[in-house]
Amino acid sequence: MSSLPRWMHVRLSVRFILMTLLLLVLIQTVGFWIVQGAVERYVREDIQHSISVSERVWNKLIIQNHQQLEEGAELLASDFGFRSAVASQDENTIASALVNSSHRIGASVAILVDQQWHLKASSKDDMMQSNKLAALIDDLAKARQEKGEEAYITALYSGVPTQFVVVPVRAPRLLGYVIMGFAIERDMVAEARDLSGIDVVLMSNNKESDVNVLASSERLEQHFLQDIPGQFFLENLALDMRVAEDTYVSVIHGQQVIGGFLSLAFMKSLEEAGTQFDELFHQYLVITLIGLVVFAVAVTWLSRRVARPLERLTDATGALEQGNYDVEVSGVRRTDEVGELARSFDGMRSSIKQQQETITKLAYNDALTGLPNRLSFRSKVAQMIQSGEYDALSVITINLDRFKQINDVLGYEMGDEILKATATRLLGESCSGHEKLARVSGDEFSVLVLPNEDSASHVASSLLARLNQPLEIDNNLIDLSASIGIATWPLDASGCDDLINASQVAMYTAKRRSEDIVVYKSDFVTSTPESLSLLSELRRAVTNNELRVYLQPKVSTANHKVVAAEALVRWQHPEKGLVPPYKFVPFAEQTGFIREITKWMISALAEQWQALQQENRLFRVSVNLSTRDLLSPSFPDYVRQTLDTFDVPTSGVCLEITESAIMDDPAFAEQTLAKLSNMGFRLSIDDFGTGYSSLGYLKRLPVNELKVDQSFVFGMMDDANDRTIVQSTIDLAHNLGLDVVAEGVETAEMYQVLGELGCEEAQGYFIGKPMPIEAFLTWREQWQEEHIEA
Amino acid sequence: MLKCSSYLAVSFALAWPCVSFAQIDFKVVDEQGQPLNEAVVFVKSPALQAKSQPLANVEMAQADRQFIPGVQVVTLNTSMTFPNQDDVRHHVYSFSPAKVFELELYTGTPDTPVVFDEVGIVELGCNIHDSMLAWVLVNDTPVFAKTNDTGAVVFNDLMPSAYTLEVWHKNFPYGAPYEAFTVTAEELKSTHTLQLKTKGVSF
Numbered sequence: 001m002s003s004l005p006r007w008m009h010v011r012l013s014v015r016f017i018l019m020t021l022l023l024l025v026l027i028q029t030v031g032f033w034i035v036q037g038a039v040e041r042y043v044r045e046d047i048q049h050s051i052s053v054s055e056r057v058w059n060k061l062i063i064q065n066h067q068q069l070e071e072g073a074e075l076l077a078s079d080f081g082f083r084s085a086v087a088s089q090d091e092n093t094i095a096s097a098l099v100n101s102s103h104r105i106g107a108s109v110a111i112l113v114d115q116q117w118h119l120k121a122s123s124k125d126d127m128m129q130s131n132k133l134a135a136l137i138d139d140l141a142k143a144r145q146e147k148g149e150e151a152y153i154t155a156l157y158s159g160v161p162t163q164f165v166v167v168p169v170r171a172p173r174l175l176g177y178v179i180m181g182f183a184i185e186r187d188m189v190a191e192a193r194d195l196s197g198i199d200v201v202l203m204s205n206n207k208e209s210d211v212n213v214l215a216s217s218e219r220l221e222q223h224f225l226q227d228i229p230g231q232f233f234l235e236n237l238a239l240d241m242r243v244a245e246d247t248y249v250s251v252i253h254g255q256q257v258i259g260g261f262l263s264l265a266f267m268k269s270l271e272e273a274g275t276q277f278d279e280l281f282h283q284y285l286v287i288t289l290i291g292l293v294v295f296a297v298a299v300t301w302l303s304r305r306v307a308r309p310l311e312r313l314t315d316a317t318g319a320l321e322q323g324n325y326d327v328e329v330s331g332v333r334r335t336d337e338v339g340e341l342a343r344s345f346d347g348m349r350s351s352i353k354q355q356q357e358t359i360t361k362l363a364y365n366d367a368l369t370g371l372p373n374r375l376s377f378r379s380k381v382a383q384m385i386q387s388g389e390y391d392a393l394s395v396i397t398i399n400l401d402r403f404k405q406i407n408d409v410l411g412y413e414m415g416d417e418i419l420k421a422t423a424t425r426l427l428g429e430s431c432s433g434h435e436k437l438a439r440v441s442g443d444e445f446s447v448l449v450l451p452n453e454d455s456a457s458h459v460a461s462s463l464l465a466r467l468n469q470p471l472e473i474d475n476n477l478i479d480l481s482a483s484i485g486i487a488t489w490p491l492d493a494s495g496c497d498d499l500i501n502a503s504q505v506a507m508y509t510a511k512r513r514s515e516d517i518v519v520y521k522s523d524f525v526t527s528t529p530e531s532l533s534l535l536s537e538l539r540r541a542v543t544n545n546e547l548r549v550y551l552q553p554k555v556s557t558a559n560h561k562v563v564a565a566e567a568l569v570r571w572q573h574p575e576k577g578l579v580p581p582y583k584f585v586p587f588a589e590q591t592g593f594i595r596e597i598t599k600w601m602i603s604a605l606a607e608q609w610q611a612l613q614q615e616n617r618l619f620r621v622s623v624n625l626s627t628r629d630l631l632s633p634s635f636p637d638y639v640r641q642t643l644d645t646f647d648v649p650t651s652g653v654c655l656e657i658t659e660s661a662i663m664d665d666p667a668f669a670e671q672t673l674a675k676l677s678n679m680g681f682r683l684s685i686d687d688f689g690t691g692y693s694s695l696g697y698l699k700r701l702p703v704n705e706l707k708v709d710q711s712f713v714f715g716m717m718d719d720a721n722d723r724t725i726v727q728s729t730i731d732l733a734h735n736l737g738l739d740v741v742a743e744g745v746e747t748a749e750m751y752q753v754l755g756e757l758g759c760e761e762a763q764g765y766f767i768g769k770p771m772p773i774e775a776f777l778t779w780r781e782q783w784q785e786e787h788i789e790a
Numbered sequence: 791m792l793k794c795s796s797y798l799a800v801s802f803a804l805a806w807p808c809v810s811f812a813q814i815d816f817k818v819v820d821e822q823g824q825p826l827n828e829a830v831v832f833v834k835s836p837a838l839q840a841k842s843q844p845l846a847n848v849e850m851a852q853a854d855r856q857f858i859p860g861v862q863v864v865t866l867n868t869s870m871t872f873p874n875q876d877d878v879r880h881h882v883y884s885f886s887p888a889k890v891f892e893l894e895l896y897t898g899t900p901d902t903p904v905v906f907d908e909v910g911i912v913e914l915g916c917n918i919h920d921s922m923l924a925w926v927l928v929n930d931t932p933v934f935a936k937t938n939d940t941g942a943v944v945f946n947d948l949m950p951s952a953y954t955l956e957v958w959h960k961n962f963p964y965g966a967p968y969e970a971f972t973v974t975a976e977e978l979k980s981t982h983t984l985q986l987k988t989k990g991v992s993f
Contacts, residue, residue, distance in 0.1 A: 080883075080917050087885025115963060171885045172915025172923050173964045 013300075013307035020299045021292060028288040035284065039277045040270075047198075047249045047268040054196035054266045055251070061192055065163055065182060066152045072105030073167040073180045083171045086112065086120075094121035098178075107180040109157060112169070114176040117141045139258040140164055140179060155258030157181050159210045161202060189214045199248070199267040203228055206260035219244060220267065233261035246271050309338040313345055325353035366439045368416055369423035377438030377446055382496040384448070385489060394449040394456035394488040397503040398426070398463065399511065401481040403443035408666070410476070417473045419443065422480070425466050429459075444507075446500065456486045460517050483510040487520040537573075538584060538593055542600055546572050549604045550770035551612075551621070553780065554741060554763045557755035560787040562780050564620035564654065565612070566763060567605050568770045569597055594626045595635075602639055605653070606646040608773055613652075622654040622684060627661040630669045636676055650680035656707065658686045670701060677702035684741065689729060699736060706733045708759070710744025717750060730758050812950040814973070815981040818941045818957055823985065825941025830863060831984070832956040832968065833933040833945060842930045844868045849899075850914065850924060852880050857914060857924030861960065866930040869903040881917035886965075888912050888928055911958060911967065927958055929968075950976050955984060962988050 076082055085093040094112055102110035102123045110123040143153050144166050153164045162181040169175045192200045193216035201215040215221035223243045237252040248267040255262055309331045316329040331342035364376035384393055407415035426437055436448040449456045471478045485506025493499040502520045510518035541547055551565040571579040588594040605621055612619050629635050662669045677683055683703040708729050715722035733740045742754045745764030754762050768779055818829040844867040851858045853875040874880050879895040888910025893900050906928040916922040935943045956968035966988050973982050
């Protein structure tokens, strides 16, 4: 488009008009060319025709003249008196008779010769002795002999083209001849022109190069007096000749005659011949101009008729662009193509309007429950705050407990049913109408509480009471519980987002504390900014190698040998000193950064693993894996590569996984564990007893040992139940072919009892606390010296 | 017929006082030597010229727009009538120097005959009818004859002597005079060839 001339970019209607007019002009121009060509051809043909007519006219004139002259000469020759005079041989009388006769019939010269063509008398006394005359007579005699008595003889006489006639004089037999010459006069040329409309020019050139021009027009005479090309006298030519700014179509006959050369030119001015067509061209031009005006008006009108509705449609689409879908597009009732376009535009408009409504609904509503979504809820809260009608607003955030497990165990369809039922229940409470309730995320609902209603706590209580009632879906009775957080504007938050966040923080607090309803307090959020900086600090810790591996020994209860160690991460913060795991590990779990820490741990351990080995036996090191590690598909490969780098056998490493980590995605976890087990790793279930894993599931896992949670080990000494749990767990593990490790062994009694219960390995402060590798190596030496008899 | 009878008359008149006559043969040829038919040969000598007498009752009639006869030979001072036997008028004229005359439009026979009083050739024409042509040959001798097909003419009753011969033929151009020859005929029989030099005779 950019290559088009600038004017092409103007409006369609203007282009349409311009193109149409241009086309018209083009057609007219082409037509004009064709007509002009035809006219010129016609004019030329006409001239050619006129010239041939003129040639015939000229010949006719010559013949007429000749005959007329011949008659005159014959009349003279047969005149008795003249014959008498001739017979009398009286030269003076003969000469005067010749003069008289030539005057009578208009001859320029009259000559009498005898039978032998000897000059006898002439109308011009002075010519009697002229050689020229004798030569002329000879030539005429020869010409007459050659061409016959009827020949039209033309000769140059005194430089003038002259027609000669020769008639015999008899008395009664041939006495001689009367020769009479008639100069071709200008009036003959003029007559030829008058008869045929063609200019005639007679040019002569005697042997002395005296030029004589007779032309039917002054202009041509002047032209030829200046110059006559030699070939004009010698050839027959047809050519276009330029004469004073004008072109003449010319036909020229050159010939040699007695006494010199003659050239007869028939000429017609093209300009003059074309004059009759000038009017035609004039009319053509006028018609073209009128046509242009009519076309311009008609096309403008037509293009307006087309362009106007288009402009209106453009306006209408402009309105659509602005988001105004309510105004009907004009022109839908027209029956023409524009109407069709308008109708389809209008159809588009209503369809877009409908879609817009659907999109809005989807954007602001939750498809599953039909409740407003987070976006909608947020804008409503913001609107309420901004309206200034209320001096306080509360937001209640309700999160269903254990919803993930429900989803996992009972399936997503059931989960959806529960969410729908929950929404219905919440809607059933008068305090949380449709306009105030929203499903803000998967299992989370929010309720807006206005100040003139019941207090937020009261609303929360009643909602909770409602939720706590058992729910029956597809003959399954499900107990629901929920954690609820409450926050109030402007007390707890300054704006809408803060308010919602605050209620969520309160809800999380409730969940963490296993409380039902928690009202927001500003204390809850102090950790938040700290957490944000923590992540970047942790990244720095990994790159700057601020992390440390601490080892806590595991001892075999049978022979008190240090058989393994659990690797635990510590953070040697350059400013804060040694940071304990609970201050950053949960955070790392939450953000996923734990994967980096795990990798670091495995890499660091692999590097040190050979140093930890003792003679004759494999020293196992355990590493804790998080849910994130299990769910990372590339994790097994990473571990193998790292161990290969430091030549560490997989059997030398034990991977500890918490029961809850496995239960986050049991299927995938099982897959990953199978892969790791196949690779030769020893697998251990950490904190066993705190989770919900079924025995059936446990049985399927390719694990090698169970670690009894320290809470049971602590209580074992005082609580018979705990002792029973430990005993059962150990028995169960043994039955499943698993080894058992006890954590949190703090006293010698506990160690002894665990040994009695059949627990294979023990770990705890009684044996040794987590310590750096160098310290661990030293401790191990010492322990083995103390507890193992040589 | 008229011409023939006068010729015979002259012959007998000449023969009468003479005892012995010579026979003289002539052959008339043109420049190329071809025999000329119908050439008129006059034989002249002082003796013969002395005997020349005007002829009587000689006429040049006009019938069917032609002169009859076409050639009329007469002796000097012969009077000639011009009877018009046509029902149209004729205008007989001559521009010949030997006798210039004009008989203006007439019917019947003009009252005054024309006397040819000068030796010479008179060409006659009619001003009305250009095709009409005749000659009157005037000479001062009674002896003349016409050549036959072989161009020959014979004179039997002439005295042996020297003669002047004058020859005319109708192909002679306008104004040409008789062509003259001198012949001496001493023997009783002699043959002479007359070759004409006048232009325009040959065909």
